[in-house]
Amino acid sequence: MTTAAQTPTEVRLRAYNVGFGDCILITITYRDRSRRHLLVDFGSTKAAGTTLRTTAEALRDETQNEGIAAAIVTHQHRDHITGFATKPKRSDDPVAALKPKLLIRPWMDQPEPSRVGRQSRRHAQLLRSLDSLVNVTKQRALRGSPITSLLNLQLVDTAASQVLADWEANGTRTIYVKAGDRPSITRYLPGVSLDIIGPPTVEQVPFLASYDRDDPEQFWARHQAAAATIKERLEWTIADKDLDTLAGADGLGAAAWLANRMNDSQRSNLLAVARGFDSFLNNTSVIALLKVGARTLLLCGDAQIENWSHALALADALTPGLRARFEQAGIEPPEPDGLAHRLANIDLYKVGHHGSKNATPKTLFSLWEDQRAGAVPVVTVMSTVDGFHGERTNNGEVPRRTLVRALRTKTTAYSTHMLKTDDPVHWLDLTAPTIGAGTFAGRRGRLTPEH
Numbered sequence: 001m002t003t004a005a006q007t008p009t010e011v012r013l014r015a016y017n018v019g020f021g022d023c024i025l026i027t028i029t030y031r032d033r034s035r036r037h038l039l040v041d042f043g044s045t046k047a048a049g050t051t052l053r054t055t056a057e058a059l060r061d062e063t064q065n066e067g068i069a070a071a072i073v074t075h076q077h078r079d080h081i082t083g084f085a086t087k088p089k090r091s092d093d094p095v096a097a098l099k100p101k102l103l104i105r106p107w108m109d110q111p112e113p114s115r116v117g118r119q120s121r122r123h124a125q126l127l128r129s130l131d132s133l134v135n136v137t138k139q140r141a142l143r144g145s146p147i148t149s150l151l152n153l154q155l156v157d158t159a160a161s162q163v164l165a166d167w168e169a170n171g172t173r174t175i176y177v178k179a180g181d182r183p184s185i186t187r188y189l190p191g192v193s194l195d196i197i198g199p200p201t202v203e204q205v206p207f208l209a210s211y212d213r214d215d216p217e218q219f220w221a222r223h224q225a226a227a228a229t230i231k232e233r234l235e236w237t238i239a240d241k242d243l244d245t246l247a248g249a250d251g252l253g254a255a256a257w258l259a260n261r262m263n264d265s266q267r268s269n270l271l272a273v274a275r276g277f278d279s280f281l282n283n284t285s286v287i288a289l290l291k292v293g294a295r296t297l298l299l300c301g302d303a304q305i306e307n308w309s310h311a312l313a314l315a316d317a318l319t320p321g322l323r324a325r326f327e328q329a330g331i332e333p334p335e336p337d338g339l340a341h342r343l344a345n346i347d348l349y350k351v352g353h354h355g356s357k358n359a360t361p362k363t364l365f366s367l368w369e370d371q372r373a374g375a376v377p378v379v380t381v382m383s384t385v386d387g388f389h390g391e392r393t394n395n396g397e398v399p400r401r402t403l404v405r406a407l408r409t410k411t412t413a414y415s416t417h418m419l420k421t422d423d424p425v426h427w428l429d430l431t432a433p434t435i436g437a438g439t440f441a442g443r444r445g446r447l448t449p450e451h
Contacts, residue, residue: 005032006190008434011292013348014062016055017416017426019048019385020354020398021079023055024299025062028189028292028434036189037063038290039071040299040350042083042095043160046388048416050426052083053094058427060094069188070102074301075285076109076161079354085159096163102188103167103174106199108284110176119202127280177286179204179310191293191434197339198287198303200310206329208283208306282353283307293434295347302353308361309333315340317363344371347432348440351382351407355399355415356389365410379440380407381430382415414442 008028016023021044028036039059044052074080087093107113108124116124168174175183179200185192202208285301287308300308309322316336318326326333344367353359368378382399389398399415407413416428430440 003190005030005034007031008191008293010431011295011297011434012429012431013297013350013381013440015381015383015414015416015428015430016058017048017050017419017428018042018044018052018055018083018383019416020044020046020388021083022074022301022350022354022383023059023083024350024383025059026290026292026297027062028192030190035066036069037066038189038192039068039098039100041072041074041080041301043078043080044083045079046385048385048419048426051086053086055426056083056086056094060098063098068098068100070104070185071100072104072286072288072299073109073164074299074303075106075281077281077302078160080301081160081164083160084163093163096166099167099170099172101172102185103164103172104183104194104286104288105164105174105176106284106286107176107178107201108199113176116178116201117203119206123202123208127284179287193291195289195291195342196286197289197311197314198300198307199284200307204334205306205310205326206331207309207325282359285352287311289342289346294436294438295432295434295440296342296345298343298346298349300350300352300359302356302359304353304358305361311339311343312361312363314338315343315363315367317343317361317367319363340367341371343367345375346378348379348381348430349411351380351384351399351403351415353398354384354389355382355403357400357403360403365406368410376439378411379430380411380413381428382407382413382417384415385417412439 007030009031010029012027012029014025014027016025022041023043024040026038026040028038030036042052042055042059084095085093086095107116107120108127110124113121113124175181177183177196179196179198181196183194183196185194200208282302282304283306285303285307287300287303288298290297290299305322309318309325310333312318312322313326313333314335314337317340318333323333343364349364351360382404384399386399387397404413414428414430419426419428428442430442432438432440
């Protein structure tokens with residue numbers, strides 16, 4: 001039970017300017033002037049005038065009197081976790097030493113997923129198996145090729161993952177969550193609630209396991225001989241359970257690509273496989289509604305449309321295309337349950353996937369427009385850097401210019417790339433009262449919303 005002294009009075013979201021990545025520190029101030037901190041991701045694949053080590057030291061300095069009460073690791077891409085391991089020696093690492101009391105992760109990250117069905121457990125095993133394959137590919141077969149650059153930039157950071165495992169083994173309570181969960185966090189963050197609206201399980205959204213909309217079996221097709229071919233041609237050392245998984249009836253068609261001899265003409269195929277796995281990892285992202293007093297924050301990692309689809313169904317905001325995908329999968333989408341009102345009335349949205357075109361559903365904007373007439377606009381914050389991923393020539397640039405335009409037009413929009421690379425502060429603060437009316441506002445000198 002929250003006491004009067006533990007009533008939140010203010011919430012601040014600090015977005016550190018880590019370039020192409022996320023590092024969000026949410027600080028809650030209470031009536032007795034105490035503070036609690038929630039860290040959401042920490043990683044980058046493209047720096048912005050500083051280093052992850054510098055940011056790690058800033059995190060340590062900001063939280064050292066209180067510690068980190070809880071952390072959410074939305075998913076295991078490097079640009080979301082690599083900051084957890086910035087020094088080879090763990091005892092010298094500022095953030096590794098800030099072991100949180102509570103750690104929240106997506107259900108796919110659990111070594112043996114529980115509270116999910118057989119198909120979901122199979123999906124998690126396939127992801128782990130493909131992770132093993134692409135890492136061996138990176139280490140042994142593709143030095144100097146474009147695929148190596150992609151893998152180094154995006155895929156799972158082993159050292160950082162080990163930090164998370166060490167936390168769990170040494171007293172951090174770890175909760176693996178799925179859509180529909182409402183883990184109790186008041187012990188760690190009094191007056192705060194958390195509703196998980198993604199990722200769904202494969203039973204909830206069967207097409208979660210197929211990313212490519214035009215050819216849903218491009219990466220997840222059945223291919224009985226794939227793993228055996230890999231073993232024969234490339235002599236990789238891969239765990240037998242991973243080989244068995246990949247060769248099974250529900251194995252990965254991607255393995256067939258990886259079994260090729262990897263000459264120059266085949267590397268574009270391998271790059272496509274790596275990008276496919278990259279997309280799968282995005283769809284493991286935690287999507288959460290964080291309620292602090294009267295304020296609600298929507299946090300979504302890099303979730304893409306397959307991940308969002310379950311929440312959009314509950315909000316009665318499915319597009320015809322998404323509804324057709326449920327029909328093709330042979331299941332009915334879940335019935336609306338009032339989530340539309342809650343999504344429409346959030347105070348702050350952390351823009352998904354650094355402003356990528358495939359991570360912020362257009363129907364979110366429709367909900368805001370339909371139900372917020374005359375209300376204070378939603379505040380949005382994006383952590384990104386220009387010109388690092390994608391090309392404007394194929395409408396794939398990140399951040400996507402049409403999305404940025406919509407954010408600037410329809411919301412009060414902030415972004416870390418508003419900060420100059422020579423700014424010694426390197427963070428963006430948005431603060432709001434948690435009692436009564438109010439919204440998030442920037443409080444850093446000349447910092448103002450984008451126009």
